[in-house]
Amino acid sequence: MTPLSETTPMRRPVISLAKINFGLIVFIILYAAIASLQPNYLEAGLFMNFLRRAAPLIILAVGQLYVVLTGGFDLSVGAIVTLVVLAASILINGDPEMTWPMIGVLYLMGLAVGLVNGLIVTFLKVPSIIATLGTMLLVNGIALAWSGGAARGDLPDNFRDLGRFLMRDVWLIGSLPLAVIILLLFLMFAWWGLHGTVYGKRALAIGDNPRAAELAGLPVAATRIAAFVVSALAAVTAGILVGGFSGVSVNAGRGMELQAIAACVIGGAQLLGGRGSLWSALFGALSLFALFTLLNLAGLPQALRDSIQGVILIAAVGASAWRDRRKT
Amino acid sequence: MQYKAVVAALVAMAFAGVSYAQEFNDPAEFKKQREQLSMTPQGPQGKPWAQHLGDRMVDAAKYKKDGPVTICFSNAGIFNPWRVVGMHNLQAEAELHKDRIKELVVVDAEGKDDKQISDIEALVSGGKCDALIVSPNTTAALTPAVEAACAKLPVIVFDRGVATKCPVTYIHPVGGYGFGITSGEFIASKLPKGANVLALRIMPGVDVLETRYSAAKNIFDEAGLKVIGSEFTGSDRAKTKAVVEDYINRGEKIDAVWMDAGDTSTAALEAFEDAGLPYPVISGEDQQDFLRKWQKDKLTAIGPSYPTYQWRTAILGALDVLDGKQVPGPEWILPQPAITQDTLASYIDERMPPLHYSLCGCQDLPGYPELWGGKK
Numbered sequence: 001m002t003p004l005s006e007t008t009p010m011r012r013p014v015i016s017l018a019k020i021n022f023g024l025i026v027f028i029i030l031y032a033a034i035a036s037l038q039p040n041y042l043e044a045g046l047f048m049n050f051l052r053r054a055a056p057l058i059i060l061a062v063g064q065l066y067v068v069l070t071g072g073f074d075l076s077v078g079a080i081v082t083l084v085v086l087a088a089s090i091l092i093n094g095d096p097e098m099t100w101p102m103i104g105v106l107y108l109m110g111l112a113v114g115l116v117n118g119l120i121v122t123f124l125k126v127p128s129i130i131a132t133l134g135t136m137l138l139v140n141g142i143a144l145a146w147s148g149g150a151a152r153g154d155l156p157d158n159f160r161d162l163g164r165f166l167m168r169d170v171w172l173i174g175s176l177p178l179a180v181i182i183l184l185l186f187l188m189f190a191w192w193g194l195h196g197t198v199y200g201k202r203a204l205a206i207g208d209n210p211r212a213a214e215l216a217g218l219p220v221a222a223t224r225i226a227a228f229v230v231s232a233l234a235a236v237t238a239g240i241l242v243g244g245f246s247g248v249s250v251n252a253g254r255g256m257e258l259q260a261i262a263a264c265v266i267g268g269a270q271l272l273g274g275r276g277s278l279w280s281a282l283f284g285a286l287s288l289f290a291l292f293t294l295l296n297l298a299g300l301p302q303a304l305r306d307s308i309q310g311v312i313l314i315a316a317v318g319a320s321a322w323r324d325r326r327k328t
Numbered sequence: 329m330q331y332k333a334v335v336a337a338l339v340a341m342a343f344a345g346v347s348y349a350q351e352f353n354d355p356a357e358f359k360k361q362r363e364q365l366s367m368t369p370q371g372p373q374g375k376p377w378a379q380h381l382g383d384r385m386v387d388a389a390k391y392k393k394d395g396p397v398t399i400c401f402s403n404a405g406i407f408n409p410w411r412v413v414g415m416h417n418l419q420a421e422a423e424l425h426k427d428r429i430k431e432l433v434v435v436d437a438e439g440k441d442d443k444q445i446s447d448i449e450a451l452v453s454g455g456k457c458d459a460l461i462v463s464p465n466t467t468a469a470l471t472p473a474v475e476a477a478c479a480k481l482p483v484i485v486f487d488r489g490v491a492t493k494c495p496v497t498y499i500h501p502v503g504g505y506g507f508g509i510t511s512g513e514f515i516a517s518k519l520p521k522g523a524n525v526l527a528l529r530i531m532p533g534v535d536v537l538e539t540r541y542s543a544a545k546n547i548f549d550e551a552g553l554k555v556i557g558s559e560f561t562g563s564d565r566a567k568t569k570a571v572v573e574d575y576i577n578r579g580e581k582i583d584a585v586w587m588d589a590g591d592t593s594t595a596a597l598e599a600f601e602d603a604g605l606p607y608p609v610i611s612g613e614d615q616q617d618f619l620r621k622w623q624k625d626k627l628t629a630i631g632p633s634y635p636t637y638q639w640r641t642a643i644l645g646a647l648d649v650l651d652g653k654q655v656p657g658p659e660w661i662l663p664q665p666a667i668t669q670d671t672l673a674s675y676i677d678e679r680m681p682p683l684h685y686s687l688c689g690c691q692d693l694p695g696y697p698e699l700w701g702g703k704k
Contacts, residue, residue, distance in 0.1 A: 038578060046577060053570055148412060152681040152701045164602065246565035246595050248682060250409075254564070296574045299557065 022320045023267030023283030030290035037297050045174035052163075052177035053245070054289035056081070056238040059183065060256055061263035061285035062190045062278060063234025066227040068264050069200070071207040071273025072121060072128035074228060077235035077260060079139035080113055081253025084239025086147045089248040094154035103159075106236050113139060114232030118225030132228075136257065144250070151248040163244020179241050186237060191278050193230065203227060207273020263288045266316045268323075287316065352538035354505075358546065361505040369663040376663045377637035377689045378644055380656035381502070388496060391482040392652025393458055396430035399646050400457035402447045404465035404488070405439035408563070409591065409615075409683040413690075414487075414639035416700050420693035421643040428647060433457065441469040448473040452480050459646040462495075463487045467535075482649045486642045488536070496649050497657035499641045502664035504536045507632045508543025508588075510666045511611035514630040515544075515584045516551035518609045523583040526575055526608075527558040528568060528596060530589050536634070540588045548586075556580055565595035572599035584609040590631065591683060593618045597627075614667055617682035619675055631667035631675075637689030638662055679703045 035041050041050065060077050067074040084106050091102040113135060120131040165178040194200035202223045205213040214220045235253075242252050261271075267284025269276025291312055295305045364381050371379035399422070406415055415434075422432040435451060437444030444465050451457050459482045464470040471491045477483050478494035486499035515525060525548055530537055541558070548555055557575060561568040575582060576599060585596050590613025600607055607627050612618040614633040622629045641662060648655045665687065667675050675686040679702040690696050698704060 040577060040579065049573065049577075053573070148701060151409065151683045154682055164598070166602065242566055246569045246598070249563075249565040249592075249595075251562070251564055252566065292570075293574065296571060297578070 021267060021277075021279040021283050022323055023263075023280060023287050026266060026287040026316050027283050027290055030287055030294055034290060034294050034297060037294070043174070044172070048173055048175055048177055048180060050289070050293065051183065052166075052179045053293075054286060055179045055183040056163075056241045056245070057256070057259055057263065057289055058282055058285040059186055059234050059238045059241070060260040061267075061281040062187065063231040063238075064257075064260040065264050065269055065276055065278065065281040066190075066194070066203065066230040066234075067128070068261070068269050068271065069194075069203040069207045069273055069276050070224050070227045071210065072224070072227065073132060073261060073271075074117065074231040075129065075132040075257045076113060076117060076135040076139055077231060077238075078253040078256035078258075079136045079143065080110060080232060080235035081239040081242055081256055082251065083109065083139050083143040083253075084236050085243040085248060085252040086143045086151065086250065088159060088240070088243050089151060089153035089155050090147060092153065092156060092159060094156050096156040096158045099156060099159045103240065106240065107233060110232040110236035111229060114229035115225065117232065118228035121228065122221040122224045128228075147250065151250055153248070155243060155248060159240075160244050160247065163241040163246075179245065182237070182241065186234070187278070187282065190230075190234075194278050199223065199226065204274060204276075207270075207275075209274075259288060260285070262313055262317075266313070266320060268320050288313075352535060353542040353546070354539075357503075357539075358505045358509070358543055361502050361543075362509050364502045364661060365506050365509060365664065367663075375689070376635070376665065377640040379663055381661040381663060382656070384657065384659075385654040386496060386657035388482070388649040388655055389652045391459070391496070391649050393650045397428065397458040397647075397650050398431045398433065398456050399429055399459050399461065399643065399650075400433040400451045401435070401461040401642070402444055402451060402463070403434060403436050404444060404463050405437055407439050410634075410636060410685060413685045413688050413700060414636040416695075417636055417639040417688055417690050417693070418643055420690060420695055420699060421640040423694050425643065425647060429643075431456075437465055439465060441465050444470060445473040448477050452477045457481060459484065459650055461486065461642045461646055462490070463642075464490050467491055482646075484642060484645045484649065486638055486645075493658055495658075497645055497655050497660045499638055499645055499660040499662065501633075501635055501638060501662045504539030505543040506664050507634060508540040508545075509547065510632040510664075511540075511586060511630055512544035512547030514666075515586055515609055515611060516547055516553060518628055519551075519553060519583050521552035523553050524556045524581055525553050525584045525586055526572070526582045527555055527586045528571070528588070528592070529558060529560050530563050531560055537588050544586055544588075553584075556582070561592055563589070563591055565592050568592035568595040569599045572596045573603065576600070576603050576605065582608050584611075586611050587613070589613055590615050590618050594621050594682075597621060597625075614675065614686040615682065616677065616680045616684045616686060619667065619672060619686060620678075620682075623672055623676060629669075631672075631686075633664060633666060633685075633687045635662065635664060635687040635689065636685045637687060640689055640693075677702070 040046055064074055088106060092098045117132055117135055120126050121128045161178060163179050167176040170176040202218050205218060206220055206223055210220060263284035264281050265271060266287050267280030269280040295309060367381045369379035369381055406412055422429055435447040437447050451460060460477055461484045462474055463486055467489055468491060474483060474490045475492050475494050483495040484497055485495045489498055529541055559571045561571060585608050587593055593612035594617045597607055609628045611630050614631045645655060679697045681701045684700060
């Protein structure tokens, strides 16, 4: 990817209210609500634990953002998470020495799914929501057939540590989960991809108006394919963290694709492309996860929780859209 | 405002609890299953899948059929590890009786009532089947289809029931109350009055799961234990772990974790590990991962079961009926053992996958352990 040229306008030093990411506001409100129910969530250790649990969703949302910016959806990511968890346990089968080579294999599998998604969308011109729905079913089917419908094999401790290990007695923050370090590295890499190279501008241009972008000579096909590949690789990373956090399960990634899309939208990314930044995905995912935690802590019955979750989601997305309309 | 909302929610929850309670809290059934748990089973020693509780038998002389037979099986589906293990049991049991069984026809309804209804119709009208085994997807929806099948050939039902007495026999272990009684009484015996129990459940509204909870809840109430929460986890390990972490973070001490199914029990225990807390008293199930952890970390635990060996019984029952023998009926109630500290070691098999159900009774079947996903 080409580095950004020097002509990029300098950011204005003054932070205006309108510039603050909407997802951040939602997140702060929800986290304040959590802290009011459960004041120890203000301790650094519990916040780190919160981040550890939110990490897979944040990573998925950031990957999803790459696709959303270009005007697409990637519904296959939840299935990839499931496949990664099941495949890791079958391939590694409890042997710690196999962990690292097999993580390589998992990324290759993710790369393959991402390429298939990208190629179907760009060359067969299938709308991404249909194409990735297809790969979602395909990948889910492969995962179930391969595992025989039940979790098999085992994950060794060095794999589990990626999602579970906590460094204790860390200065200032008390404990630092390995998953949070992985999350930060991933975010830095994703930020560089979106904001440090021309890729981000291309993606925005294509999402805004694909025809114009093509006429302007942008590599539309390559950009789109790259977006799906990044999303799939992010899903593999998330899957490794999920498997590490909680172990083998046949429904590890169920529903995660929709959560990732919802996270992007809460953070202010525009569905069908053309607007959004890394912060949209990050704060959107944090807000969504804070919402889940809040409803868990409030101890409401399941049915009521699901309804409240739905209402808050619609309200957050609606408010975000309304705020953007006022700006333009 | 917040408190009002919480109060309103609590009231709603209390009423929801009452309405469930009436449906799934039947004192007569509770008492019956409690008695069955302590009964001495009849039948061959050491082969619980061929045993039965109680004395009632039905005569199957009119179904007697000589020569090789075709047995048909309409399965609700293979949608969880329990059913995967069970299906292997059933197939391997049929393999044992190759000389008598000409063909075993298996149709999978993929968890859909309508598909299972048409599956049963097709099997019956196909005329090939000498006996039909049904594992119904849901009770009410499948009743008419089973009744229609009864008119044509002998029917054996197992696992979930149907609302008709027409099948020759209905094979099932003691039941949900029994499961809840075993696990509830164990936890109550290990804790002082006033201790806190967290209940983790798969989903609401399923009778076999609701009865497990209502039975355990009755016992906790009697023993003066406090159920600090009853949460649904959807069998999702990540969700289970997150829910337990949230409870730990509330600062309330959790003395015991009661589970209505054991598939996420190790995830629940990991939440305690990660928080640096001692393990609670726990009731899981008969899965390998739980049993291994129990042994390794010296837990105070019990593994009640809903044994998968009943899938073997279905084939045995069908063959007995076609032999014209006396079979236990109209209900063939199988013993429902629990794994305890004393029997723990005998149920652990390091070759088996983590979610293998140890009370499969399959150790002597052809193809064990590979067929069940184990290593040689």
